[in-house]
Amino acid sequence: VIPKATVSRLPLYLQALTEYDHLGITLVSSEEIAQKLGITSSQLRKDLSYFGGLGIRGAGYDVACLLGRIKEILGMQKKRRLAIIGAGKLGTALAGYRGLQQHGLEVKALFEIDKGKIGTAIAGVPVYPLAELHAQTARLGLEIAVLTVPAAAAQKVADLVVEAGFKAIWNFAPIRLEVPENIIVQYEDLVAGVLTLVHHLSRKLG
Amino acid sequence: VIPKATVSRLPLYLQALTEYDHLGITLVSSEEIAQKLGITSSQLRKDLSYFGGLGIRGAGYDVACLLGRIKEILGMQKKRRLAIIGAGKLGTALAGYRGLQQHGLEVKALFEIDKGKIGTAIAGVPVYPLAELHAQTARLGLEIAVLTVPAAAAQKVADLVVEAGFKAIWNFAPIRLEVPENIIVQYEDLVAGVLTLVHHLSRKLG
Numbered sequence: 169v170i171p172k173a174t175v176s177r178l179p180l181y182l183q184a185l186t187e188y189d190h191l192g193i194t195l196v197s198s199e200e201i202a203q204k205l206g207i208t209s210s211q212l213r214k215d216l217s218y219f220g221g222l223g224i225r226g227a228g229y230d231v232a233c234l235l236g237r238i239k240e241i242l243g244m245q246k247k248r249r250l251a252i253i254g255a256g257k258l259g260t261a262l263a264g265y266r267g268l269q270q271h272g273l274e275v276k277a278l279f280e281i282d283k284g285k286i287g288t289a290i291a292g293v294p295v296y297p298l299a300e301l302h303a304q305t306a307r308l309g310l311e312i313a314v315l316t317v318p319a320a321a322a323q324k325v326a327d328l329v330v331e332a333g334f335k336a337i338w339n340f341a342p343i344r345l346e347v348p349e350n351i352i353v354q355y356e357d358l359v360a361g362v363l364t365l366v367h368h369l370s371r372k373l374g
Numbered sequence: 375v376i377p378k379a380t381v382s383r384l385p386l387y388l389q390a391l392t393e394y395d396h397l398g399i400t401l402v403s404s405e406e407i408a409q410k411l412g413i414t415s416s417q418l419r420k421d422l423s424y425f426g427g428l429g430i431r432g433a434g435y436d437v438a439c440l441l442g443r444i445k446e447i448l449g450m451q452k453k454r455r456l457a458i459i460g461a462g463k464l465g466t467a468l469a470g471y472r473g474l475q476q477h478g479l480e481v482k483a484l485f486e487i488d489k490g491k492i493g494t495a496i497a498g499v500p501v502y503p504l505a506e507l508h509a510q511t512a513r514l515g516l517e518i519a520v521l522t523v524p525a526a527a528a529q530k531v532a533d534l535v536v537e538a539g540f541k542a543i544w545n546f547a548p549i550r551l552e553v554p555e556n557i558i559v560q561y562e563d564l565v566a567g568v569l570t571l572v573h574h575l576s577r578k579l580g
């Protein structure tokens with residue numbers, strides 16, 4: 169099994185390797201990748217050692233091979249179907265984000281309680297009434313629910329999502345959700361990143 | 375000095391304490407906070423010990439006092455002025471996000487190259503032409519640049535941002551930026567979270 173901390177760094181390696189691939193670079197050293205990402209090359213080599221010896225001594229790593237291996241470990245070989253609940257500012261931005269599709273994630277439906285949004289389409293994806301969550305989830309084979317509803321509505325929406333048969337929740341609302349053990353919840357706190365930035369800014373400049 | 379790993383957990387504690395504060399809870403134990411966040415209470419107590427003994431033995435932590443202390447360490451006492459560069463889907467969502475203001479972050483300007491967007495306002499914030507970046511930065515006292523432009527434009531925009539006198543960059547474009555040592559860059563990889571979720575989903579379900 170690959171340690172959680174290593175898994176959490178894989179998206180970073182994926183981004184760097186995808187960039188090399190776009191630039192037509194086929195072989196790259198661990199020093200070069202590590203320098204680009206601001207980590208130590210020993211940390212990188214240790215992480216990559218969990219996938220079997222992919223480095224060619226003295227020549228570096230095969231970019232295409234490593235990219236394929238990381239995508240496999242992240243489970244990107246299989247397409248996953250997403251529903252976005254709450255077609256507001258953030259839900260709309262995510263619905264139109266091509267980066268999701270590039271990683272095997274297909275947005276198949278949006279759900280809303282706002283009558284003005286129901287029956288419309290965002291980035292070509294239909295907006296259904298929340299009342300149809302259960303029926304549409306079964307019909308479309310939806311697996312991951314993206315919560316972009318206000319914090320006050322998030323727990324109730326999470327309850328509906330669990331009842332409808334979703335296996336995982338990607339939560340953008342700034343509250344902790346109470347869900348059964350078997351449901352995977354990934355929290356996204358957009359503000360955490362900028363608060364870390366502000367902390368470094370205050371220490372530097374006051 | 376507070377260790378980087380502790381600083382990176384502060385936004386999580388901030389979110390939990392803000393929730394307690396909204397619910398009118400004035401005193402809370404480390405076990406209760408730790409359980410809500412899915413971490414160990416010894417990790418929590420260790421982190422909080424860097425701010426001086428805020429816990430009252432046997433009674434727990436004073437929510438308001440701890441909240442104030444964390445905001446101080448994160449540098450939220452001072453308001454910071456932001457510019458959003460790229461008024462597309464994500465830039466628009468961020469411009470209208472009240473969560474930024476609640477953390478002392480004020481969006482004062484958006485910048486664009488799209489003639490259809492220049493001269494408009496998003497969430498009440500004016501959209502200026504990118505050509506005016508230097509002049510508006512000085513006039514408005516802008517400190518943090520939020521990059522929500524396509525990856526292909528991001529490095530060039532970062533160069534302009536550094537020239538205009540910004541001290542920090544909050545980057546959403548999926549590429550590593552090359553900037554001088556003294557500029558703080560915080561990367562945001564929105565996809566990293568959902569890829570971690572997909573990894574756990576594949577390991578559970580295949």
Ligand SMILES: NC(=O)c1ccc[n+]([C@@H]2O[C@H](COP(=O)([O-])OP(=O)(O)OC[C@H]3O[C@@H](n4cnc5c(N)ncnc54)[C@H](O)[C@@H]3O)[C@@H](O)[C@H]2O)c1
Nearest residue numbers: 254255256257258282316317318319321341358467468471
């Ligand atoms: N906008 C951002 O950049 C941003 C950044 C970080 C976090 N967030 C978080 O993401 C969430 C959404 O933010 P937003 O800015 O898009 O808000 P928004 O108000 O623009 O959109 C919320 C949408 O959810 C819908 N909604 C409300 N209750 C619902 C329910 N029970 N079922 C289905 N839909 C429901 C509303 O009709 C609305 O369309 C919030 O929790 C917010 O804190 C937003």
Ligand SMILES: NC(=O)c1ccc[n+]([C@@H]2O[C@H](COP(=O)([O-])OP(=O)(O)OC[C@H]3O[C@@H](n4cnc5c(N)ncnc54)[C@H](O)[C@@H]3O)[C@@H](O)[C@H]2O)c1
Nearest residue numbers: 261262265460461462463464488522523524525527547564
């Ligand atoms: N939409 C999302 O949910 C999402 C999620 C994660 C990451 N991102 C990243 O955020 C960035 C923006 O994504 P988006 O979906 O908002 O794209 P978008 O195409 O909707 O918006 C990009 C905007 O940037 C403007 N622009 C282009 N070049 C510019 C320049 N040199 N100076 C100023 N403005 C310029 C365009 O006119 C456009 O309005 C991309 O790098 C994307 O990969 C987006």
